[in-house]
Amino acid sequence: xxxxxxxxxxxxxxxxxxxxxxxxxxxxxxxxxxxxxxxxxxxxxxxxxxxxxxxxxxxxxxxxxxxxxxxxxxxxxxxxxxxxxxxxxxxxxxxxxxxxxxxxxxxxxxxxxxxxxxxxxxxxxxxxxxxxxxxxxxxxxxxxxxxxxxxxxxxxxxxxxxxxxxxxxxxxxxxxxxxxxxxxxxxxxxxxxxxxxxxxxxxxxxxxxxxxxxxxxxxxxxxxxxxxxxxxxxxxxxxxxxxxxxxxxxxxxxxxxxxxxxxxxxxxxxxxxxxxxxxxxxxxxxxxxxxxxxxxxxxxxxxxxxxxxxxxxxxxxxxxxxxxxxxxxxxxxxxxxxxxxxxxxxxxxxxxxxxxxxxxxxxxxxxxxxxxxxxxxxxxxxxxxxxxxxxxxxxxxxxxxxxxxxxxxxxxxxxxxxxxxxxxxxxxxxxxxxxxxxxxxxxxxxxxxxxxxxxxxxxxxxxxxxxxxxxxxxxxxxxxxxxxxxxxxxxxxxxxxxxxxxxxxxxxxxxxxxxxxxxxxxxxxxxxxxxxxxxxxxxxxxxxxxxxxxxxxxxxxxxxxxxxxxxxxxxxxxxxxxxxxxxxxxxxxxxxxxxxx
Numbered sequence: 001x002x003x004x005x006x007x008x009x010x011x012x013x014x015x016x017x018x019x020x021x022x023x024x025x026x027x028x029x030x031x032x033x034x035x036x037x038x039x040x041x042x043x044x045x046x047x048x049x050x051x052x053x054x055x056x057x058x059x060x061x062x063x064x065x066x067x068x069x070x071x072x073x074x075x076x077x078x079x080x081x082x083x084x085x086x087x088x089x090x091x092x093x094x095x096x097x098x099x100x101x102x103x104x105x106x107x108x109x110x111x112x113x114x115x116x117x118x119x120x121x122x123x124x125x126x127x128x129x130x131x132x133x134x135x136x137x138x139x140x141x142x143x144x145x146x147x148x149x150x151x152x153x154x155x156x157x158x159x160x161x162x163x164x165x166x167x168x169x170x171x172x173x174x175x176x177x178x179x180x181x182x183x184x185x186x187x188x189x190x191x192x193x194x195x196x197x198x199x200x201x202x203x204x205x206x207x208x209x210x211x212x213x214x215x216x217x218x219x220x221x222x223x224x225x226x227x228x229x230x231x232x233x234x235x236x237x238x239x240x241x242x243x244x245x246x247x248x249x250x251x252x253x254x255x256x257x258x259x260x261x262x263x264x265x266x267x268x269x270x271x272x273x274x275x276x277x278x279x280x281x282x283x284x285x286x287x288x289x290x291x292x293x294x295x296x297x298x299x300x301x302x303x304x305x306x307x308x309x310x311x312x313x314x315x316x317x318x319x320x321x322x323x324x325x326x327x328x329x330x331x332x333x334x335x336x337x338x339x340x341x342x343x344x345x346x347x348x349x350x351x352x353x354x355x356x357x358x359x360x361x362x363x364x365x366x367x368x369x370x371x372x373x374x375x376x377x378x379x380x381x382x383x384x385x386x387x388x389x390x391x392x393x394x395x396x397x398x399x400x401x402x403x404x405x406x407x408x409x410x411x412x413x414x415x416x417x418x419x420x421x422x423x424x425x426x427x428x429x430x431x432x433x434x435x436x437x438x439x440x441x442x443x444x445x446x447x448x449x450x451x452x453x454x455x456x457x458x459x460x461x462x463x464x465x466x467x468x469x470x471x472x473x474x475x476x477x478x479x480x481x482x483x484x485x486x487x488x489x490x491x492x493x494x495x496x497x498x499x500x501x502x503x504x505x506x507x508x509x510x511x512x513x514x515x516x517x518x519x520x521x522x523x524x525x526x527x528x529x530x531x532x533x534x535x536x537x538x539x540x541x542x543x544x545x546x547x548x549x550x551x552x553x554x555x556x557x558x559x560x561x562x563x564x565x566x567x568x569x570x571x572x573x574x575x576x577x578x579x580x581x582x583x584x585x586x587x588x589x590x591x592x593x594x595x596x597x
Contacts, residue, residue, distance in 0.1 A: 048201020312444025315484030
């Protein structure tokens, strides 16, 4: 890991602050006009989370001002373990609380030490032994081997952060002033004309460093390229709020991003990397599969039980990953739909067909009791949509949950002990518990827009066509950041353009026309069913049973196709009271109605 700095200058703040306040006041005015029986003299209150949602929904306003300043910022976090950003934020929050309270005396002792290395040693020893180690244990990040990569990353980030604190602290530093209090609400009130806004909420963990008679804010975040702009604007919002609430002058800030070094060497064999090279995105999951494939290829056995379950939304490449794994491991692939497996003979038939194509056969032998047995050579068995086994789980339990890997039929017992079982499911909650215990789960996360755009560009490059980058990102949005859907859209646009470049030029107008007439989605990838869903949440949070009653569509349509994408883009979220509409969801619904009229 390495640190990448971005300075929020006075000039940048002056150019973006009006846009941030405009968005907040417009939202407050719209909420005031929509509310009934409201005291117009009382301030319109927003939580900190709502204020961040408001400015995030107004990205087009500030993006064009901020993009030039960020164009040279090189960040990389794609092959880091899943949840790194969330866990890093939580860890830094715990570190702030630790040094503000129980380790305040350690911080003061370190501050009076003249040597930076000695300050670092004092801070790091106390933090690691009294805070970080327990924090990692409480989250099962060092007891579970599957999470060791994440634990290593967090420890490395913690070291870098402590070193920065050691370099930044002055001799008279007070921990209660140096670390912004992120445990108590920050309250700031703004007024413009008749609209008065009151923003209340817990701030992000930040450092406050004296700088030329003012305060400089320092915030640390994971270097996720697609979130960098929003993180900077959030920091600007915090500068505005802290000045207003605390009466401090805060004209400058630093965003310090944790980024992983792309130059680090790989320990994965070239043959394995080549097998996965055509798969774009979801680097943490791909890395785990490559590591397992490398073990298989080297002849070392996997940690029993050697069953892998790949989960993720429909169209995210679970089947492609299984094929890449088999190619990387150098084994024949038996690919079956789980719903088609009624009896043990069904799997044996599929395995025999695969072996026949590879000019191989199962060995006929007998067990210790003299019963007939088939011993299958090393295979990769891929069970697609494994939740389809839920009504016949007992038939397959010995294949998935035991090291013997047996399938018993009336005529013969089949031995698959040298095979690797890979399963896939978009609905892992439907996989029977009896089978789930035999799997090590690899979860595919929702795709980033820029990864989908790379796939779209590749689709055009295969036909020696150059697609403008903005159009690639637009297709990614229209395809709901789903690889399969976006590539189908890209293929149709490409084919129509090749048939008649004049009638279907590669521009935004052609794309929007095709989206409306053929794909029946808007520029956000939303269809009528999505807006019906958002409209159902307008009156307040609702649980799934209420939504199922209100919406004229199957349950699976709601939970598998609609909700994952709306949650991914931030148009709705799930909370203790059920599903609720976000600020972005409100805006999308408002724009949709404006277009209809």
